[in-house]
Amino acid sequence: MIGRLRGTLASKQPPWLLIDVNGIGYEVEAPMSTIYELPATGKDVTLLTHYAVKEDAVALYGFIHxxxxxxxxxxxxxxxxxxxxxxxxxxxxxxxxxxxxxxxxxxxxxxxxxxxxxxxxxxxxxxxxxxxxxxxTALPGMAAGGGDAMPADAAGEATVALQQLGYKPPEAARLVKKVADEGDSAESIIRKALRAALGG
Missing domain, CATH: 1.10.150.20 (5' to 3' exonuclease, C-terminal subdomain)
Incomplete structure (x- = not known):
């Protein structure tokens, strides 16, 4: 079992991450809640993991909390x-x-x-x-260095992330347009969009 990974965040292509641990690259699938708390690529990161064995493959899932x-x-x-x-x-x-x-x-x-x-x-x-x-009652914490990982086009990044979650492109675009304010980070837009989608 692999319960934790500590290494360098080599790449971040939601929902996939590549963690370099002493020269070995681990492909990890993570939820958006974890991805938007990660530091910038090239920085150190620690993830709690869930190791799953499927019929035709093995999979590793990563979480901040x-x-x-x-x-x-x-x-x-x-x-x-x-x-x-x-x-x-x-x-x-x-x-x-x-x-x-x-x-x-x-x-x-x-x-x-x-x-x-x-x-x-x-x-x-x-x-x-x-x-x-x-x-x-579990309060989420923020990963160090998360602020410098935000994309230049926060609305575009948020739209792509919502599509990764299963929302159809027109619906994702509508939600982002509805809630996005100037200066919002992608994480903030996504959180507001999901709250709106849930009727909150």
Whole structure:
């Protein structure tokens, strides 16, 4: 098992990261919540990881916070949810917000996350309601050096990121146009867009 990686962030092409650990490059898939807290490429980074063995491949998923990895692992235990949907959940809402949605049984809000239908949302609430208590109080931290990683075209980067989450291009563009203010970072635009998509 690989539980943690510490090395140099060699490249960042959402949702993929390449971490150079003593000359060995590890390809890691990460949620947007983690990607936008990373330092600039070439800087040191530490990621908590989840190692998964599939029928035809092995995969490595990376997270800045333990609360994100814990939620990812909990989601994988829900029938009908795979890694792609679990990453979309983590990208679409914070762990604290997700905990609130589950504890309140907000099926309508959960189904606004790409890949989650009504039945899947109902299973999430049923199976995770008693297991998300700690997530609501876990405060996210920021990775050192994250500020210099922002793209020049924040709105364009945010639009691409929303498409990676499963939103169709016209919907992603509409959400960004609706919430983006001058001077916003891509992370800020994405957070506001996702909040708007969830009806917040």
């Amino acid at each position: 333990e609360s994100e990895r814990s939620l990812f692992r909990s989601l994988l235990k829900v029938s009908g949810i795979g890694a792609k949907i679990a990453l979309a959940v983590l990208s679409g809402v914070s762990t604290q917000e997700f905990a609130r949605l589950v504890q309140s049984g907000d099926i309508a809000a959960l189904t606004k996350i790409p890949g989650i239908g009504k039945k899947t949302a109902e299973r999430i609430v049923l199976e995770l309601r008693d297991r998300v208590d700690g997530l609501g």
